Amino acid sequence: MTRIAFHPATVPLRILSPANDTVEAGRYKATTLSAVDADLAAANIAEAITIFGFLGTFVGGALAEDVLGEAGTTLTGTDSGGFRLLQDLAEATALTIATTDLNFDASSMAVGVGYIGGEGVGEMKLQLVMGGVQVAESAEIDGRDNWIVVATRALSGVQTCLVRIHNYGTINQIRLMGFLSGDLVAGGVAAGSIKI
Amino acid sequence: MRLTIPLTGTVLVEGSVFGEGKLTGDSKDFIRPIPINLGNVSWTMVDVDLENEVMIIEVQPAEGVSEDTGRVDGEGEPIYTRRKATEQEKAGFLQHARNLIEGHTKDELYKMSKSAKLKRPFK
Numbered sequence: 001m002t003r004i005a006f007h008p009a010t011v012p013l014r015i016l017s018p019a020n021d022t023v024e025a026g027r028y029k030a031t032t033l034s035a036v037d038a039d040l041a042a043a044n045i046a047e048a049i050t051i052f053g054f055l056g057t058f059v060g061g062a063l064a065e066d067v068l069g070e071a072g073t074t075l076t077g078t079d080s081g082g083f084r085l086l087q088d089l090a091e092a093t094a095l096t097i098a099t100t101d102l103n104f105d106a107s108s109m110a111v112g113v114g115y116i117g118g119e120g121v122g123e124m125k126l127q128l129v130m131g132g133v134q135v136a137e138s139a140e141i142d143g144r145d146n147w148i149v150v151a152t153r154a155l156s157g158v159q160t161c162l163v164r165i166h167n168y169g170t171i172n173q174i175r176l177m178g179f180l181s182g183d184l185v186a187g188g189v190a191a192g193s194i195k196i
Numbered sequence: 197m198r199l200t201i202p203l204t205g206t207v208l209v210e211g212s213v214f215g216e217g218k219l220t221g222d223s224k225d226f227i228r229p230i231p232i233n234l235g236n237v238s239w240t241m242v243d244v245d246l247e248n249e250v251m252i253i254e255v256q257p258a259e260g261v262s263e264d265t266g267r268v269d270g271e272g273e274p275i276y277t278r279r280k281a282t283e284q285e286k287a288g289f290l291q292h293a294r295n296l297i298e299g300h301t302k303d304e305l306y307k308m309s310k311s312a313k314l315k316r317p318f319k
Contacts, residue, residue, distance in 0.1 A: 092231065092310075104217075106216065107216065107217075108217070109217075110217075119276075123233055125233075127228075129226050129228075131213075131219070131220050131221070132205075132208065132220045132221025132222060132223055132226050132227060133213060133219060133220070133221050133226060133227045133228070133241070133244065134226050134227070134229065134241075135213075135240065135241040136239065136240045136241065137238060137239050138238045139236050139237055139238045139256075139257075139259075139289075140235070140236050140258065142236075142261075142262040143260075143262030143263075143276035143277065143278045144276065144278065145260065149238070149240075150240070151240045151241055153213040153214065153241065154212070154213060154214050154215060154216065154217025155217045156216055156217050156218060159220070160223060166231065168231070168233035169233075
């Protein structure tokens with residue numbers, strides 16, 4: 001029978017490293033894993049998960065809603081045949097369809113949506129403006145369809161989000177769809193934000 | 197497809213559109229790309245580069261096109277119909293927008309759109 005002598009001097013002394021999970025063969029002084037890496041703590045581990053005896057308590061990471069607001073169009077015009085006819089849109093001008101003012105927390109990521117159901121002729125486009133910066137533009141509003149613009153940006157404090165139609169052409173006519181038997185909500189703007 | 201377009205408008209608060217989101221334009225003179233019709237495409241802002249006073253936009257071709265049916269409605273207005281754009285048409289829409297922007301210098305684009313350069317009174 002072969003006997004292997006154990007002598008401390010022949011076994012190297014090792015130190016655990018917080019940089020990796022390797023445990024090399026050798027001798028180690030008594031310690032705790034949390035002493036090796038202070039990040040091993042309950043607050044850094046997801047709630048209800050246990051790692052090396054630390055029961056996690058971290059519940060952060062959830063996205064919290066800051067604000068959410070919307071506004072339908074209040075434009076007036078001539079109602080006819082299921083449409084509201086708008087005519088004040090001369091060449092190279094814009095017509096604001098709907099506006100909402102919201103108070104955003106600092107470090108909020110906002111998303112805005114502008115919408116019209118309408119029928120346009122010529123070279124008109126739907127534009128979304130958030131915090132005084134145009135952030136999106138639709139394709140040409142030609143023919144009868146729904147037109148939507150969506151964009152994101154960070155916003156802080158009280159800011160205006162609005163949707164408007166810009167006329168790049170010379171034909172000054174846009175018709176918004178609606179229901180003449182009820183409230184006309186043929187266009188609008190909505191914005192919301194997530195605190196990050 | 198991304199394009200870089202010169203900015204016009206007035207900056208009220210200098211900053212970024214991301215991070216703290218401080219960049220704010222004048223409500224009567226928004227910060228916006230110069231008003232030049234890119235054709236039958238839509239776009240969304242990717243970022244604002246204030247150093248170069250340009251906006252980077254992501255451009256998408258229109259999904260549909262409108263065609264005159266040759267008929268008129270009760271008010272004598274022509275009736276249009278919508279159909280899906282073909283892939284060839286979509287590629288053409290993008291190419292048109294690219295040619296319009298990349299085929300001209302920044303100064304030419306300002307002149308074409310009759311726009312003033314970005315105003316930054318608090319810079």
